Amino acid sequence: MSQLISVGNAGAKGRSTFAKSLIRSGTLLTDEPPLLKIPYEHPNSIRYNLRVLESFSQLTDNDKATFLALSMNEGEFTKIRGFFLVNHINMTERDVAICAIFNTNAVRMGPDSNANNGTGVFLKYCRMNHSCAPNASYAVHSASGHMRVRAHRDIAAAEEVLVSYTGDLIQSKQERRKDINFDCVCHICTAVDVASSDARRQRINAIMHGTKIFMCRQSRLITTIRAAGGNTALWLDQILHGAVADGAIVPTNANEALTLTKERLSLLGRESITGPELILVWGMLALVYRLLGDNEKSFKAMLMQDMHGVKCQGRE
Numbered sequence: 001m002s003q004l005i006s007v008g009n010a011g012a013k014g015r016s017t018f019a020k021s022l023i024r025s026g027t028l029l030t031d032e033p034p035l036l037k038i039p040y041e042h043p044n045s046i047r048y049n050l051r052v053l054e055s056f057s058q059l060t061d062n063d064k065a066t067f068l069a070l071s072m073n074e075g076e077f078t079k080i081r082g083f084f085l086v087n088h089i090n091m092t093e094r095d096v097a098i099c100a101i102f103n104t105n106a107v108r109m110g111p112d113s114n115a116n117n118g119t120g121v122f123l124k125y126c127r128m129n130h131s132c133a134p135n136a137s138y139a140v141h142s143a144s145g146h147m148r149v150r151a152h153r154d155i156a157a158a159e160e161v162l163v164s165y166t167g168d169l170i171q172s173k174q175e176r177r178k179d180i181n182f183d184c185v186c187h188i189c190t191a192v193d194v195a196s197s198d199a200r201r202q203r204i205n206a207i208m209h210g211t212k213i214f215m216c217r218q219s220r221l222i223t224t225i226r227a228a229g230g231n232t233a234l235w236l237d238q239i240l241h242g243a244v245a246d247g248a249i250v251p252t253n254a255n256e257a258l259t260l261t262k263e264r265l266s267l268l269g270r271e272s273i274t275g276p277e278l279i280l281v282w283g284m285l286a287l288v289y290r291l292l293g294d295n296e297k298s299f300k301a302m303l304m305q306d307m308h309g310v311k312c313q314g315r316e
């Protein structure tokens with residue numbers, strides 16, 4: 001894999017990962033075990049930080065040096081030092097730095113935040129920078145615990161390999177800033193007309209939630225729950241109405257759902273978003289075509305969904 005990518009200088013962003021030659025969409029770029037891993041603990045707990053220090057102490061001297069050379073967010077350092085102080089725990093500056101480096105670079109290893117798979121730092125992955133229009137996506141393989149990064153679109157020779165540090169790219173620049181905890185300098189965030197990008201992402205979100213509500217309302221299960229009445233029906237209506245109040249654009253019929261979902265697909269293109277978000281939109285198109293009785297187009301949309309799934313996640 002090292003013949004595909006190399007670490008180099010990315011100017012103000014520090015070190016980053018670059019394609020050595022043209023990398024085709026779907027190519028596996030890394031498949032690496034964690035350098036440092038801790039079992040699941042609630043983040044920002046004493047146990048979490050003590051686990052980090054315990055795992056670090058078990059590394060070889062070489063791996064310790066490699067870990068300490070990783071980048072550290074100064075904000076994390078201040079936060080962790082304050083955390084230890086208010087909990088009356090005496091820590092050396094080096095211990096605080098180890099925890100801060102861990103927090104700066106670690107990723108949750110499960111498919112969701114409640115998963116009990118722990119948190120890890122992956123060397124090759126943490127040398128990949130963030131972009132709000134990334135060209136690669138990552139997942140921790142559940143059986144091996146390895147981090148796998150894949151190009152989800154073609155990456156040109158010498159182009160930077162970019163992943164997303166936020167689980168939700170379809171937010172405004174300000175909301176993404178809150179998630180990633182630093183000022184992103186990607187081409188979306190530094191564009192002159194950031195407001196237009198924000199408006200497009202907001203509309204993608206509104207369509208996504210609205211079509212979900214529409215499809216939910218088509219479900220026979222919903223009709224059954226409504227007919228049964230009681231608390232579950234009340235709860236369901238509260239959820240659906242709450243989402244509408246949040247600005248979701250809810251189609252009134254299947255043709256409108258189709259027009260809006262096609263618009264969502266086109267807006268993702270305008271925002272250069274080519275990753276897992278495409279899996280979702282093609283999946284929705286497949287459902288809408290099915291609702292319209294166009295099984296051929298539904299099948300084609302499903303194939304597109306599968307193709308994007310393989311590009312982002314591989315075949316297993």
Ligand SMILES: [Zn+2]
Nearest residue numbers: 132184186189
């Ligand atoms: Zn950005």
